[in-house]
Amino acid sequence: MGMIDENLAKRSHENYSFSSYKRDSATSEYNQLVNEAAEQIEKAKTRVSDEGKARLDKLLERYKANMSNWINKHNSNGANHVSVMIAGPANYNMRRHEKYMQKEAKLWDEYDKIKDIGSQISRIVNADKIISSDDENAITKLKEKLKKAEDEHEKYKEYNAKARKEGKQQLNGYVLQNSNARIRSIKKRIEKLEVAAKDETKEIQVGDIKIIDNVEANRVQIVFDNKPSKEMRDTLKRFAFKWSPRNKAWQRFRSLRALMIAKDVCTSDEEKQND
Known part of the structure; x- marks a missing residue:
């Protein structure tokens, strides 16, 4: 999934712990993070168009690269500095320690941004719902959107029909009214774009x-x-x-x-x- 420098990870661990480094543990942690992100991406794919799916795939690839790069930088910072616990307090280089801590703080700020893949997924999902008129695939996307809206409307009607038979409460009237209005709005936009497509500059x-x-x-x-x-x-x-x-x-x-x-x-x- 990514290139994690296990040598850096081992040296960093040894500089801050008396316990032995478990082989490939940094790679395992990285793989776990990537798998969690991939699960979020797959769930989001069910809510977007093919174009949105492609953008989500690219997001995951960026996440993999950024996360592996961060892990290596973080381990490099640790590998180049021995903690006071390991080195002992005598003649401990506090100036070097302060530099290490400053870099560590910046690295964790960077980590928070990389780890927050959820907000990036949300932006892609929300942007995918907005179909711009100057998108060359706008008419195709709107027809897909219309099909989903019509299918959803039919489900509402089926629910009401079943509720009537079983003596249960039906959906509020505004649900079907809003659904119908949405379908009409999408149809009008498709008609407008189809007319515009026949125009000439x-x-x-x-x-x-x-x-x-x-x-x-x-x-x-x-x-x-x-x-x-x-x-x-x-x-x-x-x-x-x-x-x-x-x-x-x-x-x-x-x-x-x-x-x-x-x-x-x-x-x-x-x-x-x-x-």
């Missing part, structure tokens, strides 16, 4: 300013020949346009409103220049 010229309705990038972009005035930059920022150094354009997410604002802002600027 268009360019509009307003004087020296070019407005690009960029379908591929899912952005409305404004390109100036020269750096726009501070007043224009402030106006663009006010309407949520941001400067993209990579695209050399001011841009925001694509929508009819964004395109309308871009036209209005650029037309007003052109009219000011002509006055």
